[in-house]
Amino acid sequence: MQPAVCRILDANLDRAREGLRIVEEWCRFGLNSSQFSDECKQLRQELASWHTLDLRLARDTPGDPGTELTHPQEEQRSGLGTLLQANFCRVEEALRVVEEYSKLYNPKMGAAFKQMRYRVYILESHLLGYQRHQRLAQSYLYLVTSPTEGLFHVVEAALQGGLSLVQYRDKDTADLDRLETARQLRQLCHQYGAIFLVNDRIDLALAVDADGVHLGQQDMPIAIARQLLGPQKIIGRSTTNPEEMQRAIQEGADYIGVGPVYETPTKAGKAPVGLEYIRHVAKNVSIPWFAIGGIDVNNVNEVLNAGAQRVAVVRAIVRAEQPTLVTQYFLAQLARVQPRTTP
Numbered sequence: 160m161q162p163a164v165c166r167i168l169d170a171n172l173d174r175a176r177e178g179l180r181i182v183e184e185w186c187r188f189g190l191n192s193s194q195f196s197d198e199c200k201q202l203r204q205e206l207a208s209w210h211t212l213d214l215r216l217a218r219d220t221p222g223d224p225g226t227e228l229t230h231p232q233e234e235q236r237s238g239l240g241t242l243l244q245a246n247f248c249r250v251e252e253a254l255r256v257v258e259e260y261s262k263l264y265n266p267k268m269g270a271a272f273k274q275m276r277y278r279v280y281i282l283e284s285h286l287l288g289y290q291r292h293q294r295l296a297q298s299y300l301y302l303v304t305s306p307t308e309g310l311f312h313v314v315e316a317a318l319q320g321g322l323s324l325v326q327y328r329d330k331d332t333a334d335l336d337r338l339e340t341a342r343q344l345r346q347l348c349h350q351y352g353a354i355f356l357v358n359d360r361i362d363l364a365l366a367v368d369a370d371g372v373h374l375g376q377q378d379m380p381i382a383i384a385r386q387l388l389g390p391q392k393i394i395g396r397s398t399t400n401p402e403e404m405q406r407a408i409q410e411g412a413d414y415i416g417v418g419p420v421y422e423t424p425t426k427a428g429k430a431p432v433g434l435e436y437i438r439h440v441a442k443n444v445s446i447p448w449f450a451i452g453g454i455d456v457n458n459v460n461e462v463l464n465a466g467a468q469r470v471a472v473v474r475a476i477v478r479a480e481q482p483t484l485v486t487q488y489f490l491a492q493l494a495r496v497q498p499r500t501t502p
């Protein structure tokens with residue numbers, strides 16, 4: 160066997176193992192998930208079983224020109240999501256290299272690495288989906304955007320205040336512009352570890368790889384959205400009464416919107432549901448739900464006193480002079496009504 164092939168296999172087996180270890184550490188210490196960390200460990204052990212002495216002996220680190228090469232992006236990661244994604248990429252690439260070159264070395268190894276690569280794809284998709292749903296469960300304030308000058312500044316200011324859930328809502332702009340805005344908002348949200356959802360449009364959500372969609376009663380049925388988006392993405396549904404609420408849950412919504420609580424010019428003409436429906440949802444719903452419609456810093460406590468633990472707002476943040484401070488105020492009020500978790 161050519162020594163160069165052995166060196167390639169040796170280097171990529173190491174690369175894949177290192178990347179898996181980085182992912183495994185997060186599964187173990189960040190998520191406390193034995194299921195995900197066991198899968199990483201099994202993959203690492205299988206890798207190790209193919210990393211035979213003849214491959215290790217081919218190593219020539221001083222003669223490897225690649226040890227000096229780094230990319231600036233490797234020196235900094237904008238968040239945990241980017242870090243995990245970069246390492247999944249590294250593992251998948253390395254496995255693909257091993258799969259190809261091992262065909263010259265041991266064809267059985269090629270087949271085994273193809274299987275492993277698919278296992279890593281599945282792990283990545285399950286892990287990212289799990290993280291996304293965890294983040295949703297920890298999100299109490301939800302910013303729904305409206306077209307406004309300085310939208311990115313407003314959203315970034317709110318993210319700096321601790322916001323972790325954003326919906327891009329824009330009914331009238333040309334698709335080409337919406338696509339660009341959605342792309343940039345997604346990037347901004349992910350930089351802060353926040354979830355990014357798209358209102359109404361499954362196609363746009365898919366195009367920018369958003370975390371999911373928000374669908375109203377007149378929008379696409381949840382079952383079709385789920386088929387298009389898959390189980391790992393988030394699907395939210397608007398509801399205005401107990402029947403819609405029950406149906407949304409049965410159909411598999413990940414969260415529901417509950418409103419409008421108060422009359423609002425943002426959704427002119429939609430009759431307010433009032434606090435009675437909030438009380439009903441508070442008693443009957445266990446998935447995340449967000450009270451929405453006319454909520455601001457002056458009336459938020461009334462909504463919380465009726466049983467809401469999460470709220471969604473448009474104007475209260477988009478029109479705020481100081482979106483960071485308003486976000487912090489909302490989050491502080493919301494924190495008062497969160498159930499205490501035992502340490």
Ligand SMILES: Cc1ncc(COP(=O)(O)OP(=O)(O)O)c(N)n1
Nearest residue numbers: 358359373374375376397416451471
């Ligand atoms: C969180 C949240 N709740 C409700 C809505 C309203 O959705 P919909 O009824 O489809 O109305 P539009 O927003 O599409 O005008 C929402 N967007 N977000």
Ligand SMILES: Cc1nc(C(=O)O)sc1CCOP(=O)(O)O
Nearest residue numbers: 418419423425452453472473474
């Ligand atoms: C987008 C939207 N959906 C609603 C619903 O009840 O389904 S109320 C609403 C607008 C909320 O805007 P603001 O916070 O400015 O009142």
Ligand SMILES: [Mg+2]
Nearest residue numbers: 359374375378
């Ligand atoms: Mg809609």
